[in-house]
Amino acid sequence: MNLSDLTLIQDIARHGSFAAVARRREVDPSSIGRLVAAVEAELGFRLFARTTRRMELTEAGGLYLARIAPLTEELDRAAEESRAMQSEPRGTLRLSASATFGQKFIVPRLASFRRTYPEVAIEGLFTDSNVDLVADRIDLAIRLAPAIQGDCIAAKLMDTHYRVVAAPDYLREAPPLARPEDIAHHRAILFPYRDYRSRWIFRDANGTVTEQQVCGNLVLSPAGAIRDAVLAGLGPALLPEWLIEDDLANSALCSCIEGWDVTATSSGTAAWLIYPNRSYLPAKVRAMIGFLRGSIHKEA
Incomplete structure (x- = not known):
């Protein structure tokens, strides 16, 4: 019945x-x-x-x-x-992102979101492990990758760009770091993912691609830990602009190998909004998606 x-x-x-x-x-x-x-x-x-x-x-x-x-x-x-x-946006929104992206990009925006949507409670799961959206009851995830595979809905939040950076004190004592081949003379601080710890890919203004092997004896995670190590003068690293833009602005870090786009993957990367299903998307999820996109637009 x-x-x-x-x-x-x-x-x-x-x-x-x-x-x-x-x-x-x-x-x-x-x-x-x-x-x-x-x-x-x-x-x-x-x-x-x-x-x-x-x-x-x-x-x-x-x-x-x-x-x-x-x-x-x-x-x-x-x-x-x-x-x-x-x-109407209400209820609990379970949000996932990488550890450093969540801390650097999401957390500073939460106060504004909560003022706009006071009926939405937020549970943030910030981890560099890929969570299972369904098993972990994640309403919305943000992942950094060239593309998203799998049985889920993905929409680009923003393109992400990387730079080779180092601390001024390190560069004063180290060999030159002006061209892609110069990285061979440095011990880089590396991320544990395979692509990020083996080679970096450089593209000049004409589209010419140069692939350089990288080596180093310091592998750290999450990305925020790599940033701290670079600031401490332990070596150069490949880091996303959204993480180091303030450090570059106040000269705490220097951008190296200028004039080249650099990635650790064969194509450009982006921050992707991921959610389990397009049908009956709750208002709280639609609200967060619109808020994050609007926030990026204001900063652009």
Whole structure:
């Protein structure tokens, strides 16, 4: 028996006839009779005593309806509240991002988001491990990659660009670091992912590609730890601009090998918005997606 069966029985009891309910539902009265008969057969007792002139609830039917009334009211309330979550941002938003991106890019924006959407609670899971969106009940994830594979919806949040950087004190004592081949004379600070710790790819203004092997004896994660090590003068590193833009502006770090675009992958990378399904996307998720995109647009 489903909820529609229960509400049908309640409608019949409320209006007192099959015909009245049939008119309201714009169906044939005989179909109402067949549905009631099927419900009574499933329950094992008669809900309505009916003659050619009148219809009344049986004693068992009255008891049954009295017991199911709170249940159907609660189900209606649950459906109403759930529909409200689809139209108004509210509830708990579980958000995932890489550790450093979450701390550097997401956390500073949360105060503004909460002022705009005070009914949305946020649970941030910031980790460099790829979480399972469904198993970990993640509403929205942000991943940094050239492209996104898998059974999920992906939309680009922003392109990400990288630079080879080093601390001024390090550069004063180290060999030159002006051209891609110069990296061979340095021990770089490396990220543990395979592509990032083996070779960096440089492209000049004409599109010429130069691939350089990198080596180093310091491998760190997350990216924020690499930044701290570079600031401490432990060597050069390949870091995203969104992480080091303030350090470059205040000269805490220097951009090296100028005039070349550099990546650790064969194509450019981006920050991607990832969510499990496009259908019935909750308002809280739509709100965060719009907020993050709007925030980037204002800064551009």
